[in-house]
Amino acid sequence: MTSFxxxxxxxxxxxxxxxxxxxTPAMLHAARAWAADNQWTPEKGASLRLLRWKRFVQSEExxxxxxxxxxxxxxxxxxxxxSEGFEDLRPKAAVAAxxxxxxxIIWGIHADxxxxxxxxxxxxxxxxxxxxxxxxxxxxxxxxxxxxxxWINLPVTISxxxxxxxxxxxxxxxxxxxxESTEDFLKLMQxxxxxxxxxxxxxxxxxxxxNAWTHWIVWSHGGQVVDKDNNVVLNxxxxxxxxxxxxxxxxxFAPGAASWLDGHNNKAFLQGDCSVTNNGISIYAAAVxxxxxxxxxxxxxxxxxxxxxxxxxxxxxCFPMMPYKHTKYPNAVKALLTFLMEKDQYDAFLQGSVGYxxxxxxxxxxxxxxxxxxxxTVFRDVAERTLTFSGDGxxxxxxxxxFADFIVVNMVAEAATGAKSPKDAAADAHRRAERYYxx
Amino acid sequence: xxxxxxxxRTEVGLFExxxxxxxxxxxxxxxxxxxLLLVFLTYPLFLGVxxxxxxxxxxxxxxxxxxxxxxxxxxxxxxxxxxxxTFLYTVVASIIKFVLGLWLAMILNNHIPFKAFxxxxxxxxxxxxxxxxxxxxxxxxxxxDSVISWILIEMGLIDTTIDFLGQPNSARASVIAANIxxxxxxxxxxxxxGLQTIPPSLHEAATIDGATDWQRFRHITFPLLTPIIAVVxxxxxxxxxxxxxLIWVMTRGGPINATHLMAxxxxxxxxxxxxxxxxAAIATAMIPFLLSAILFSYxxxxxxxxxxxxxxx
Numbered sequence: 136m137t138s139f140x141x142x143x144x145x146x147x148x149x150x151x152x153x154x155x156x157x158x159t160p161a162m163l164h165a166a167r168a169w170a171a172d173n174q175w176t177p178e179k180g181a182s183l184r185l186l187r188w189k190r191f192v193q194s195e196e197x198x199x200x201x202x203x204x205x206x207x208x209x210x211x212x213x214x215x216x217x218s219e220g221f222e223d224l225r226p227k228a229a230v231a232a233x234x235x236x237x238x239x240i241i242w243g244i245h246a247d248x249x250x251x252x253x254x255x256x257x258x259x260x261x262x263x264x265x266x267x268x269x270x271x272x273x274x275x276x277x278x279x280x281x282x283x284x285x286w287i288n289l290p291v292t293i294s295x296x297x298x299x300x301x302x303x304x305x306x307x308x309x310x311x312x313x314x315e316s317t318e319d320f321l322k323l324m325q326x327x328x329x330x331x332x333x334x335x336x337x338x339x340x341x342x343x344x345x346n347a348w349t350h351w352i353v354w355s356h357g358g359q360v361v362d363k364d365n366n367v368v369l370n371x372x373x374x375x376x377x378x379x380x381x382x383x384x385x386x387x388f389a390p391g392a393a394s395w396l397d398g399h400n401n402k403a404f405l406q407g408d409c410s411v412t413n414n415g416i417s418i419y420a421a422a423v424x425x426x427x428x429x430x431x432x433x434x435x436x437x438x439x440x441x442x443x444x445x446x447x448x449x450x451x452x453c454f455p456m457m458p459y460k461h462t463k464y465p466n467a468v469k470a471l472l473t474f475l476m477e478k479d480q481y482d483a484f485l486q487g488s489v490g491y492x493x494x495x496x497x498x499x500x501x502x503x504x505x506x507x508x509x510x511x512t513v514f515r516d517v518a519e520r521t522l523t524f525s526g527d528g529x530x531x532x533x534x535x536x537x538f539a540d541f542i543v544v545n546m547v548a549e550a551a552t553g554a555k556s557p558k559d560a561a562a563d564a565h566r567r568a569e570r571y572y573x574x
Numbered sequence: 575x576x577x578x579x580x581x582x583r584t585e586v587g588l589f590e591x592x593x594x595x596x597x598x599x600x601x602x603x604x605x606x607x608x609x610l611l612l613v614f615l616t617y618p619l620f621l622g623v624x625x626x627x628x629x630x631x632x633x634x635x636x637x638x639x640x641x642x643x644x645x646x647x648x649x650x651x652x653x654x655x656x657x658x659x660t661f662l663y664t665v666v667a668s669i670i671k672f673v674l675g676l677w678l679a680m681i682l683n684n685h686i687p688f689k690a691f692x693x694x695x696x697x698x699x700x701x702x703x704x705x706x707x708x709x710x711x712x713x714x715x716x717x718x719d720s721v722i723s724w725i726l727i728e729m730g731l732i733d734t735t736i737d738f739l740g741q742p743n744s745a746r747a748s749v750i751a752a753n754i755x756x757x758x759x760x761x762x763x764x765x766x767x768g769l770q771t772i773p774p775s776l777h778e779a780a781t782i783d784g785a786t787d788w789q790r791f792r793h794i795t796f797p798l799l800t801p802i803i804a805v806v807x808x809x810x811x812x813x814x815x816x817x818x819x820l821i822w823v824m825t826r827g828g829p830i831n832a833t834h835l836m837a838x839x840x841x842x843x844x845x846x847x848x849x850x851x852x853x854a855a856i857a858t859a860m861i862p863f864l865l866s867a868i869l870f871s872y873x874x875x876x877x878x879x880x881x882x883x884x885x886x887x
Binding site for chain 1: 631632634635646650651652715716717718719734735737738739740741742745825826827828829830831842843845846847848849
């Protein structure tokens with residue numbers, strides 16, 4: 136999840152009641168042309184309810200609402216849009232699945248469709264059509280989308296969470312940019328600390344940033360919560376090696392990181408108190424929006440360094456659309472899902488998302504949003520690079536619960552702050568994870 | 575006239591008799607409240623206890639698993655940490671709230687200028703929505719921008735910012751302080767109401783007899799205040815024990831679960847994590863503690879007969 140600052144939250148809630156945004160004539164024209172060829176003709180008199188998460192950026196929501204407006208005008212299907220914060224959205228999605236009634240589509244987070252796959256509609260035809268037309272899905276998108284050979288939800292977008300850094304401070308610490316290996320990265324962090332410009336990562340129960348970087352720590356050293364048969368293997372020499380590493384890394388953090396939640400690193404970074412952290416593109420977007428040009432110009436984004444595992448081990452967040460089987464208008468649902476992902480509409484969505492959200496389909500790699508500002512470019516590849524939060528294991532209840540219970544976050548925090556030895560931290564976390572997997 | 579009234583008496587129907595039956599009316603008037611209690615309190619309570627005995631997940635019906643959730647929690651170090659935190663939080667915060675609240679109430683009970691205005695101001699922390707005050711404290715305790723750190727640095731007393739929420743013990747102290755700030759007005763204003771029921775003549779008589787301030791407090795104010803104290807502290811303990819918002823906004827239970835209360839852990843496991851059964855078990859585990867707090871205050875503190883329905887001698 137991209138972390139948002141307090142200001143973003145306030146702005147989002149202030150504008151929670153958005154008016155409808157009308158489609159432009161060009162969009163309408165394209166929509167009508169699309170509707171004429173659409174293979175999933177909506178049922179007569181169909182109307183849909185779509186529940187989505189509260190937006191990160193206004194321009195994304197505007198693009199989305201305009202697209203919905205074009206869909207309604209081209210197909211005659213009324214679509215009611217409601218939005219909720221994530222913490223309210225997820226229980227609602229579960230309840231809708233449980234009682235078989237509620238919104239027709241929920242635009243949710245993570246792999247919630249895998250918690251109640253039987254409540255989901257089979258949208259394999261839509262996803263296979265889109266994959267065929269747009270160069271194929273990235274592997275992580277397929278993992279999130281498919282269960283038992285069927286597409287049960289549509290991974291609309293992946294939100295990137297990468298290293299954010301101050302160029303001048305990193306240069307002063309003797310590096311041109313973020314090093315590619317974890318070993319050099321530790322040296323960089325140590326130099327930064329020595330220079331009085333420390334970097335820091337959130338060690339509190341930060342569901343977005345905290346989960347992202349702590350999973351990287353474990354995975355980059357070859358650790359995993361479970362193997363591919365869902366046996367808990369967390370307490371391994373690889374995990375302990377990762378925790379030994381983070382113990383050294385934690386010594387370089389600024390004081391206070393142990394209490395950091397998702398918004399803290401944004402604020403510290405924007406104030407110039409943090410030279411390196413992990414985040415979505417929101418820090419940069421805020422710096423640009425608020426006219427903090429000194430920070431905006433001096434910062435950049437980079438991939439996470441690669442550790443002993445020898446390959447990128449990043450965790451970015453999927454936001455899938457979950458189509459519910461209980462809908463009365465399955466064709467209208469399929470039509471809407473397809474329409475949102477078609478080039479005209481998806482281009483506008485990417486443009487409006489200004490780097491916060493990226494594409495799960497390969498064909499959108501060339502979208503100008505990724506190159507018109509070079510600082511966004513690394514976010515282009517997040518869907519290609521990301522692993523799913525279940526790691527080697529499968530998505531489902533156990534993986535979701537382990538993730539939500541901050542088991543990896545707390546394990547890494549215990550080692551990083553010295554509250555427990557790496558061995559003890561791994562052993563305790565292993566026990567907690569087993570509880571969820573051995574049901 | 576007399577004949578007419580005899581006539582009506584014989585014609586009184588069932589409805590008319592019920593309408594004048596005090597017992598029936600009493601029941602009838604209590605019925606809405608009873609239904610509300612049943613539907614909104616009793617049913618959810620028993621549902622919660624039941625859920626704690628199942629492995630129900632959000633969105634998936636569970637099956638009965640007996641006490642398995644409790645056995646698991648019994649071995650869960652995070653759960654025991656949250657129990658410890660909850661007790662620490664409740665005991666420390668309640669005692670300080672009581673002492674400071676009583677003190678404040680006694681000050682406010684004196685004749686001071688702008689009395690009404692000051693009493694209104696004192697209520698402020700209680701009026702402000704908890705989430706807002708939690709956000710304010712979140713800033714006060716910020717690791718970089720804390721106003722407390724800033725003042726102390728400007729005064730030259732410290733060199734670096736204080737890491738309020740980053741270390742387990744300072745995080746615990748910080749959230750307790752925020753809870754105390756929020757809870758004092760309730761204690762103070764309620765005790766103030768109690769103080770005002772104490773007849774001044776008792777104090778006058780004691781003063782004439784040469785009692786000191788402390789003796790008057792010890793032998794007049796405090797004994798007459800105990801019934802109110804019992805009620806106030808029962809509520810205060812219950813509110814503190816079940817606190818959720820302050821913690822959730824400021825720390826989410828971190829760092830490393832150092833500030834997780836049973837309520838926040840229950841929410842994290844049940845709603846965020848989806849393990850409704852286990853979360854319900856944690857919530858149910860709070861009930862014995864809450865019950866004993868209530869029983870203690872009713873039978874321990876309310877020792878006078880009239881408080882238990884009898885007459886004072």
